[in-house]
Amino acid sequence: MATSVVSICNRALDLLGADPITSLEDGSKSANLCQRNFAPSADSVLRLYPWNAALRRARLPALADAPAWGYRYQYQLPQGPEPSYCLRLLAIDGCSDYRIEGRRVVTDAPPPLDILYIGRLEDAADYDALLAEVIAAKLAVHLAGNLTESGSRIDAARRYLEDILGQAKISDAQEGGQVEFTVDAWLQARS
Structure with a gap:
């Protein structure tokens, strides 16, 4: 399945336990929030790291x-x-x-x-799968307060963003010719 803005938005909504949307113009609260927050979320994720895509x-x-x-x-x-x-x-x-x-x-x-x-990548089909997942996680964090009153869901969205961002950076770096891994200070002290 091709990656689209709607599929990324629906992934964000899935992370929050919210109902999916059919388009950014379907008139639902979720669609309106996705329409308003998708581009700023994508731009901020793209600025975080030199994604190959x-x-x-x-x-x-x-x-x-x-x-x-x-x-x-x-x-x-x-x-x-x-x-x-x-x-x-x-x-x-x-x-x-x-x-x-x-x-x-x-x-x-x-x-x-x-x-x-x-x-800036305007066509979501150009996103790497992990980049799309990081954008969905970032969008979920932005949408969480408006779509859920559950503090645990909001915290879970934040933790997932941190986790998937780290994994995506490592994967993306492996395609760039040089991989930079950080060694935990405790592990370094043991060697």
Whole structure:
């Protein structure tokens, strides 16, 4: 089954024990909440980690106006159409001295500026299965207070988000060529 915004929303609702929706426009309280909270939940999850599915590269020209002071060049971050909208700048090729100011990068690096960034994913079919699950868990946390009065369900949603986020990061990192595992201090002391 193809991943869709509605299927991710229904997964979030399942985590809360709420009834599923048929579309974001079905008029139910759950659909209205999903419609309002899906995009912010997805964007915040995408900003948390450099997900392979959302990595993008771009070559930016310098803007005509130089920064008022401090740096020689400024560049406009990608801002559309999707998926080129930059949610988070990860790296600039050959440059470590830069700042993000609003939707611009200021630096002394001459043009063109080659960047690696996290781009917004508008088509849920582009989500990795674990990324979709993390977004569903994040959405469940956002919806929990409005759809359930159960403190235990709210806490369970938060715990599940932490757990699945950790698992998804490890899995995603294994596809990137380098895996970074942290060793528990207690285990490290025993060796």
